Amino acid sequence: MSEGDSVGESIHGKPYIVATFFTRIGQIYQSWLDKSTPYSAVRWGATLLLTAVYMIRVYILQVDPSLLDEDEGPALPTKQNEEFRPFIRRLPEFKFWHSATKGIVIAMICTFFDAFNVPVFWPILVMYFIMLFCITMKRQIKHMIKYRYLPFTHGKRTYKGKEDTGKPFAS
Template sequence: MSEGDSVGESVHGKPSAAYRFITRLGQVYQSWLDKSTPYTAMRWVVTLGLSFVYMVRVYLLQGWYIVTYALGIYHLNLFIAFLSPKVDPSLLEDSDDGPSLPTKQNEEFRPFIRRLPEFKFWHAATKGILVAMVCTFFEAFNVPVFWPILVMYFIMLFCITMKRQIKHMIKYRYIPFTHGKRRYTGKEEAKTFAS
């Protein structure tokens, strides 16, 4: 490879100004993401606020229903991944490989590990809203469609998908929310020792 052939390098071997700018922009963005990590409630409030602004914009413009439908499908997929375990218990049913969810009352406590962690869920949902918002500025994305059909189809899709997810949760006995390790009280321990 000759001098200056690598990505972002100028002929003299130093990074180009555009490459340095993009790298610096990425570092600042990542820094803001890192600082926002502990503020879960505030992040979701901002995302809900952006969602509200988007909905008001779509309502006032009376268009971009396909973009809104695509955003709804995207958010539904993110939500399902958020509710799903990282390792699908149906795949581990016959094999004893790797950790699995507890299925009996006396089994060891194992925390629920999500396929899509909360922070990545928030980040992807927020980016989706921002992309949809940008799409509303371009008339090419304003495809004419009878929006009540899209709403009915989305509601049906949501109900079918959630029904399947809830059946999966019941079958494999997991709850996608972990509040911490099981606590034992003195009375239960005393009964155990008395037996």
């Protein structure tokens, strides 16, 4: 077959058109993201509005199975008596906003299809959360084990400073 053959053009031409289309859509999307970067209050306001619309939609559709279940059953522990010591995550505000907004939009789209309305037994969700936590925290946990870091106070060594011995701080 020659390069100018009509069969060859149809086979090799279509993926190029599809790739060009999606590349252009990606460029337009990135352009809108770049333009919205300095307007953080407007972005978060739109995200909160989108969240409210999503919550109203879920309430109207009664997607939440806990609204239908009259049996109390076991619940997750909610003790507040322990010290809260969170891990500090270095996540830029824009990336957090972008991920949150994408999640809300995807969740909203999923409410339009009955295929995504699947009842789930709650212990499966708890195990799924534990698995995701272990997979995502694997590197941090290995680092903590390597350097013997304990994120809680039980079993930590306490060191006495020079102020306890009566000697001055500066030598």
